[in-house]
Amino acid sequence: MTDQPPTTIVIAGGGTAGWMTAAALARFLENGFRIRLIESEEIGTVGVGEATIPQLRLYLEALGLDEDAFIRATQATFKLGIEFTGWREPEHSYMHAFGGVGRDVGLIPFQHYWARARALGVARPLDAYSLNEIAARAGKMHRGGPITAKSIPPMPYAFHFDASLFAAYLRKFAELRGVERIEGRIADVVRDGENGDVTALTLVSGETVAGDLFIDCSGFRGVLIEQALETGYESWTHWLPCDRALAVPSARQADPLPYTRAIAHGAGWQWRIPLQHRTGNGIVYCSSMWSDDEAAAALLANLDGEPQADPRPLRFTTGRRRKAWNRNVVAIGLSSGFLEPLESTSIHLVQSAISRLLKLFPARIIHNAERDEYNRQTDFEIERIRDFLILHYWANRRSEPFWQACQSMTLPETLAHKIDLFRTVGAITREHEELFTEVGWLQVLAGQGILPESHHPLADQIAERDLAEYMETLELLYRREAGRMQGHAAFIAAHCAAPPAN
Numbered sequence: 267m268t269d270q271p272p273t274t275i276v277i278a279g280g281g282t283a284g285w286m287t288a289a290a291l292a293r294f295l296e297n298g299f300r301i302r303l304i305e306s307e308e309i310g311t312v313g314v315g316e317a318t319i320p321q322l323r324l325y326l327e328a329l330g331l332d333e334d335a336f337i338r339a340t341q342a343t344f345k346l347g348i349e350f351t352g353w354r355e356p357e358h359s360y361m362h363a364f365g366g367v368g369r370d371v372g373l374i375p376f377q378h379y380w381a382r383a384r385a386l387g388v389a390r391p392l393d394a395y396s397l398n399e400i401a402a403r404a405g406k407m408h409r410g411g412p413i414t415a416k417s418i419p420p421m422p423y424a425f426h427f428d429a430s431l432f433a434a435y436l437r438k439f440a441e442l443r444g445v446e447r448i449e450g451r452i453a454d455v456v457r458d459g460e461n462g463d464v465t466a467l468t469l470v471s472g473e474t475v476a477g478d479l480f481i482d483c484s485g486f487r488g489v490l491i492e493q494a495l496e497t498g499y500e501s502w503t504h505w506l507p508c509d510r511a512l513a514v515p516s517a518r519q520a521d522p523l524p525y526t527r528a529i530a531h532g533a534g535w536q537w538r539i540p541l542q543h544r545t546g547n548g549i550v551y552c553s554s555m556w557s558d559d560e561a562a563a564a565l566l567a568n569l570d571g572e573p574q575a576d577p578r579p580l581r582f583t584t585g586r587r588r589k590a591w592n593r594n595v596v597a598i599g600l601s602s603g604f605l606e607p608l609e610s611t612s613i614h615l616v617q618s619a620i621s622r623l624l625k626l627f628p629a630r631i632i633h634n635a636e637r638d639e640y641n642r643q644t645d646f647e648i649e650r651i652r653d654f655l656i657l658h659y660w661a662n663r664r665s666e667p668f669w670q671a672c673q674s675m676t677l678p679e680t681l682a683h684k685i686d687l688f689r690t691v692g693a694i695t696r697e698h699e700e701l702f703t704e705v706g707w708l709q710v711l712a713g714q715g716i717l718p719e720s721h722h723p724l725a726d727q728i729a730e731r732d733l734a735e736y737m738e739t740l741e742l743l744y745r746r747e748a749g750r751m752q753g754h755a756a757f758i759a760a761h762c763a764a765p766p767a768n
């Protein structure tokens with residue numbers, strides 16, 4: 267123990283990012299820290315982050331949260347993947363399901379055997395070899411070990427949840443562990459006259475909240491990172507052109523689908539996210555191609571239940587903050603940038619930023635080396651996710667002006683290389699800590715209609731008849747496994763049904 271005063275961490279903002287950060291810091295920085303969070307009920311939150319990816323389970327585990335209690339508290343359902351409808355062309359549909367596709371043989375990834383089997387005419391579409399997709403399309407859910415055969419792989423899953431309830435749930439966790447919540451609107455950011463670091467935040471009430479390290483979770487406003495430090499923003503609208511959204515809840519479905527739906531429209535796309543108490547819907551669109559009224563009409567014509575409110579408008583610019591960590595301010599959440607909700611990565615980016623910050627957590631003096639490393643890792647992560655999202659837009663065969671403009675965009679070199687490698691020789695490489703796995707890329711590349719022209723020569727070593735039998739057996743095994751799973755609604759009812767919403 268030392269007699270030094272505690273290091274004060276001030277979190278500006280209490281949306282999903284603010285409370286996820288507060289809860290994790292409270293859990294891991296137990297001694298020697300004072301954690302304070304300022305939020306303004308008057309301003310409110312974005313509150314539409316409803317679909318997640320399986321990595322969220324690691325966050326829950328790290329905090330020691332019980333999964334079923336979390337599901338009940340947030341009206342959550344299970345998510346086995348995302349279905350993309352109309353992205354390649356109208357009426358076409360494919361899924362980016364979590365988990366593996368097929369099974370690798372020795373050194374060679376499955377897609378090479380699939381490519382050869384396709385050439386021989388003995389392959390089924392890729393979805394026949396994904397346990398998650400077979401289960402998702404059959405409306406099934408299962409957790410834990412395999413049911414029918416030891417060789418069946420685990421089925422990764424994520425959640426759809428109510429983001430506002432999630433923030434409230436984490437707030438309770440954080441406050442129990444000593445996080446101090448301060449209600450109020452930040453009016454001014456006080457900086458050190460010599461080194462330019464932030465020293466305190468002044469609230470409209472006149473209260474001053476001093477700190478050593480500041481986490482900017484103030485959403486698109488970027489109250490500290492941008493309004494005060496003028497860090498700068500790199501726009502990616504030339505690659506990810508949607509800049510507006512409308513969100514609307516609709517009546518609950520008795521049998522919620524265990525997957526997110528992303529349905530392409532004339533100048534954007536629509537999400538459908540089933541929760542226990544309602545369905546979350548929204549449309550993301552490009553304002554230079556579609557008016558707000560056109561977007562609202564497309565959204566309201568495509569709901570699977572009665573709307574429960576008027577569509578709520580949101581505006582954004584896809585891109586990233588030039589430095590996520592600037593001076594003694596770390597931007598986490600929408601203040602650090604926003605891609606778009608297509609692959610449900612925003613909440614994950616909050617989670618990975620928290621984990622990165624904890625790994626590179628500064629002592630009393632912040633060194634450039636740790637800050638630069640944090641920013642380097644942040645840049646790498648978001649650029650690779652950006653590439654993955656661009657692929658969905660670029661590789662389309664639709665005829666509307668919006669989609670045609672997407673077809674003709676110049677791709678980032680990193681993405682162009684990935685596509686070229688897959689198209690020519692069927693190979694997919696995942697660099698360092700890149701978020702999306704080879705099978706994620708495989709499903710979207712193939713789903714968007716990009717297919718390999720050749721395959722790895724080692725895939726030719728298996729006899730044709732054995733290859734056909736192998737492909738058939740995999741499909742049968744997965745179908746049999748999914749057939750024994752419980753229905754999604756029955757699974758929720760048995761394990762984690764939420765109380766009726768107020």
Ligand SMILES: Cc1cc2nc3c(=O)[nH]c(=O)nc-3n(C[C@H](O)[C@H](O)[C@H](O)COP(=O)(O)OP(=O)(O)OC[C@H]3O[C@@H](n4cnc5c(N)ncnc54)[C@H](O)[C@@H]3O)c2cc1C
Nearest residue numbers: 279280281282283312315317452484485599600607612613
């Ligand atoms: C259309 C859309 C759909 C999305 N869908 C998904 C999805 O499916 N999955 C996913 O992972 N993510 C999704 N996201 C992203 C997700 O909503 C956000 O990443 C997540 O909610 C984090 O937001 P945030 O906490 O950074 O910001 P916000 O929710 O905006 O919170 C900002 C906080 O800062 C406070 N604040 C701001 N200014 C001040 C001030 N001056 N004084 C005091 N307090 C202040 C506000 O009161 C609020 O508490 C979506 C985003 C959009 C726009």
